[in-house]
Each structure stands twice: as C-alpha cells, then as structure tokens.
Amino acid sequence: MFNKASIERGFGRSYFFRSYVAEEKKYWGIEKDEIKIPDKSVNGYKTEESYANLAQDGVINREVEVQAGDVIVGKVSPLRFFGPVESFMSETENRRETSEMIRYGEEGIVDNVIVTETINGNKLIKINVRTERVPELGDKFTSRHGQKGVISLIVPEEDMPFTEDGIIPDIIVNPHAIPSRMTIGQLLEIIAAKVSAMVGVRLDASAFNSDEAVSEESLRKALKSIGFRDDAKEAMYNGVTGEKLEGRILMGPCYYQKLHHMVANKIQARARGPVTLLTKQPTAGRAKQGGLRLGEMEKDCLIAHGASLLLKERFGSDRYSIPVCRQCGLAAVEDHVKGKKYCPVCKKSKITDVEMSYAFKLMLDELKCMGIYPRINPDE
Numbered sequence: 001m002f003n004k005a006s007i008e009r010g011f012g013r014s015y016f017f018r019s020y021v022a023e024e025k026k027y028w029g030i031e032k033d034e035i036k037i038p039d040k041s042v043n044g045y046k047t048e049e050s051y052a053n054l055a056q057d058g059v060i061n062r063e064v065e066v067q068a069g070d071v072i073v074g075k076v077s078p079l080r081f082f083g084p085v086e087s088f089m090s091e092t093e094n095r096r097e098t099s100e101m102i103r104y105g106e107e108g109i110v111d112n113v114i115v116t117e118t119i120n121g122n123k124l125i126k127i128n129v130r131t132e133r134v135p136e137l138g139d140k141f142t143s144r145h146g147q148k149g150v151i152s153l154i155v156p157e158e159d160m161p162f163t164e165d166g167i168i169p170d171i172i173v174n175p176h177a178i179p180s181r182m183t184i185g186q187l188l189e190i191i192a193a194k195v196s197a198m199v200g201v202r203l204d205a206s207a208f209n210s211d212e213a214v215s216e217e218s219l220r221k222a223l224k225s226i227g228f229r230d231d232a233k234e235a236m237y238n239g240v241t242g243e244k245l246e247g248r249i250l251m252g253p254c255y256y257q258k259l260h261h262m263v264a265n266k267i268q269a270r271a272r273g274p275v276t277l278l279t280k281q282p283t284a285g286r287a288k289q290g291g292l293r294l295g296e297m298e299k300d301c302l303i304a305h306g307a308s309l310l311l312k313e314r315f316g317s318d319r320y321s322i323p324v325c326r327q328c329g330l331a332a333v334e335d336h337v338k339g340k341k342y343c344p345v346c347k348k349s350k351i352t353d354v355e356m357s358y359a360f361k362l363m364l365d366e367l368k369c370m371g372i373y374p375r376i377n378p379d380e
Helices: 004-008 177-181 184-200 216-225 296-305 308-314 358-369
Strands: 014-023 071-073 075-078 095-097 108-117 123-133 140-143 148-150 233-237 244-250 256-258 319-325 333-335 340-342 351-357
Touching: 014 071, 014 108, 071 123, 184 216, 296 308, 319 358, 351 358
Parallel strands: none
Antiparallel strands: 014 123, 075 095, 108 123, 140 148, 140 256, 233 244, 319 351, 333 340
C-alpha cells in the first residue's frame, strides 16, 4: 500500500524512454528511400494532420508532444516489385508510404533527435521519446532483499496509520511476506536505518564487516537508549477512526526501488482489429493490437460456468463461409461476375454454403497440397 501524498511529492517517479530508428536505405540501380514529407499522390498517404508535426526535412522537432499513430519521420520507399514493366509509370505513383510512427498505445514528448549515417553511408535518424511515469496501481517496486510486489492500493494521507509523533509511512508491507521468504536482512535494514537516523551516525553494514556497532545486540541497545522498544516496533493509530491499534508495528527507513514492469506497458484489451493474412485470426502481441488467446483450460472454465454462449462467440474470430460441392465434397468456386457457383472438379452446380473456421479451411487446403482428399458431406 502506498501513501498518495508521498507519490504526489515525487516518490517513485521516473522517465521512460523509447527510441525510434529510421534509415534511408539504398536499393538496386538509382532507387532509394527518401526522408521527407510524403506527397499526396504516394500510396498509403495518411491525412495532413498526421504530418503536421514534421519540419520541412520530414523529421519531427524536439520537445513536441506526440500521441500513438503520429508520424515522427516521414519516409517514402520505392515499390517492392519494381521492374521494367512499371518503369513507364510516373515517379510518384511508383512509391509507397513507409513513415516511422509512434507505437500503438504510447505517447510522450520528443526528447532528442539525432541525424547521422550508417556504416554504409545511408542517412540514419534516431529519435528518443520520453514519458514521465507516476506510480499507479499495479506498478512494481522492491526493497533490496527480493521483496518485490505491486502497488495494490493508494491511500490518501489522512487515512494512513500514524505514530504518536505523527509520522506517516510511505509504504505499508504485508507482514506475511517475511516468514516464508526469510528476508531477515530487510528487518535488520529497517532497525539499523532507524538507529542511524535517530542517533545521527553512519552505520556500515557491509557483508564482510565485523564491526560491533552493526550487530543486532548493539542496534537493540542503541534503540533502547533513545527511548524506543528494542525491536523498533511502535504503537500506531488507525488513520480512519483514530483508535490505537492493538498490535505494535515495525516502522523505519527502508530503501525502495522502482522496477521496469509498469502497468502502462502491459495493459492490453481488444475488441476488433487487425488479423493475420494466413489464418484470418487476430494478430499476436500487444504492439500489434493483438487478442488474448482463450485456450483449452479457459474453455473448460467457461463450460463449467455454463457460459457456453460466450464460448461460441469467443471461438468465432475467424468464422468463414465457403461454397461446397454436394457431389464431390470439395470447395467450389463462386464466380462473382456471372453470379453463379460451380464445382471446378465435377462441373456440377449443386452447391451448399458451409460455415466453418477459416483455420479449418486452411487445413483442408494444406491437405489438398499433400494429395489427400478431404471430403465434406454437407447436410441440408
């Protein structure tokens, strides 16, 4: 549990940097990429707003605020399959838009722009984008003893427990974390830091230091001498009701670190979005706006809940309808021009539309490649 006021005073704030790279590659002949603001006639031209932040050279300026999908380097590339046939086409029609954009689900401020060149002499642009990260629910923190965990609650300062001196903690740790992990070092760190802070001496608790001043006994004696209990526990008061808490609570300074695992980098949700070419199923991964796979065991849970309608919906991400010949059971052809369906194998036109998963249709096609005859018997 974290104290809200501590976070507002700056505790655990950090900057997150993401770097983007764009290179002006050279291709065969005279063909090469161009870093500039793309022309409207280029394939895949976005909107004028997308390029609004770019300077005249097609590269964004420093200290500009950017959102997901904003272009930071405008780039135009030649078509992949550029050959003698296309050479008579006008120059602009021959190019496609390949600009560098801010990743999906991210935002920030352009921190630095570096223009240099690669080992092959190509123009290279590196852009750093920074985001200030304020600790939020689910961000990961740790002491130096392997006691890592995520923020589960951010409590207003007035609701936090306090000591007789009115000291309010920044972090409250669940005591169940101590016996099972046996991180006695953390308890000793708190006790030693408390002595150090109250007496005003530096304590060197290095692993191989046999100094008597940092032994447990001397620390306990020092605490006693300044009016604390020898185990550094204190009486505390409930921040909500003001009642004295029954148990005594160990409180003292402890060094905490913020870890790289932040909710902002992990949150993921999807309704509709891009699909893969091969299977027509949702893409994989957060960066590609991917779906979360519902596996065999999740299916068991839904069946156990009796939520079979949800199950039906979940498993229809690649629903597809194909015409099937009733005679030979193979996929038929739909001629959209003539507006009729026929079977290319047995030339009959007794065709039924069958609904199936596209992945299954793909498997049928792969079986045909291997010379296996996957026959479908469609019922009426």
